[in-house]
Amino acid sequence: MIPLQLAALLMVALAGTTVVLVRDPLRMTILNAVYALTLTILFLVFQSPDVALSMLVVGGIAYPVVLLAAIARVRSGSEHE
Amino acid sequence: MSYLPYIVAVWLFLVGLYGIATSRNLIHLAVCLTVMQSSTYVLLLAIGYKHRGTAPIFYGVPVGSRAVDPVVQALTLTDIVVSVTVVGLILALALDVHRRAKTLDPDEIAALEG
């Protein structure tokens, strides 16, 4: 296993652990995007460009939108009522 | 050292499971579920890898050269896109629960009956 793959694996494990340990939803959304980026690098180093493209697009566009809209709805909802 | 990718996949699975079991916020729970899903992606891709292999894309690369397995990549890439909508469904359920019970804490929801 080349050192680049070793570094990518350790970064993925570290990023995944921090995503779970942070409890505030807003901070967790940003960390989730960083975790998606580390996963993209890992998939690229494992010679899978299609999967890396997929994870990049999903983790950069779809997940943050859906999570931020849900968080904003929860916050505005608890202010109204 | 040759089993490290598999150990990382198992670690991610267990960390996600710990996050779900001890979560106090339904949105945090949905994101821990995505961590568990990504552990399966790492496991699948690690199984399909070959030493000094290249990507299974033969544009300009001669066909007989050493390439990694394409089937696990196909399974993983459709799964990544589809899991976004499944997490969207879970978040919509969480929003509905919040509208009725005014809280996102899984521990407090069972207590509000009737």
Added chain:
Amino acid sequence: MSRRARITVFAFAAAGLAALLVASVVDLPAFGHYQGAYGNQLNREAVAERHTTNVVTAVVFDYRGFDTLGEEFILFASVVGVTLLLRRHKDSEDEESVLRKAPDDHTRSDAVHVGGLLVPPALFLLGLWLVAFGLVTPGGGFQGGVLLAGSLFVVFLAAGFRPYHHLTPTPWLDFAEGMGAAAYTLLGVGALLAGASFLHNFMGPGLRGTLESGGSLPLLNWATAVAVTAAMLLLFSEFLESYVVPSTRPLR
């Protein structure tokens, strides 16, 4: 039982699960020594059979096209579920009143306006390229579809909710999503009518390395791209509407 007792039971169960998982994982072939025969054979023969240089796309839409049909139906079902849970204006409001209640969120910064003019067309073109050339280089219907949805979402970021809502009217999105999933199924049925099995590749493979390769693969590719784009835009629209437009329906 109390939270502390629950977490103690979980700790014991997780320790047992960890031991089982690690014991099973060290029996796999070591990392880098892939031993499957199916993958090696596909790498050798897929380019000659289908004339597509991207073997992963050929596997997704041709060799394992039936699994992709299942995935598309999962996509369809979850988006229907989100719509049922979050869409409210069929019973108390309609489209125009949704737009009237949306707040006035114009941006006043010129840099954001210029960005909003330049970035969405570029991303849209990149998404179309990813879908069209997914048979030749990395890409495909799934990746390109999400990027196409993202390019329209940048319009929301740069200009506000009303231009985004004008650009993506909900009846069109409903129609496009159903059409994408139906087109995939009908292409599979079309192979049945041509006398072969369901989802068989019924057109001849074309020239290798160009857009006309792969037989009926590009058609399935575009059907998937349309379905995924519409599904993502529906998901974004439902979530955005639920927080941009304040709820008026009384709860009890």
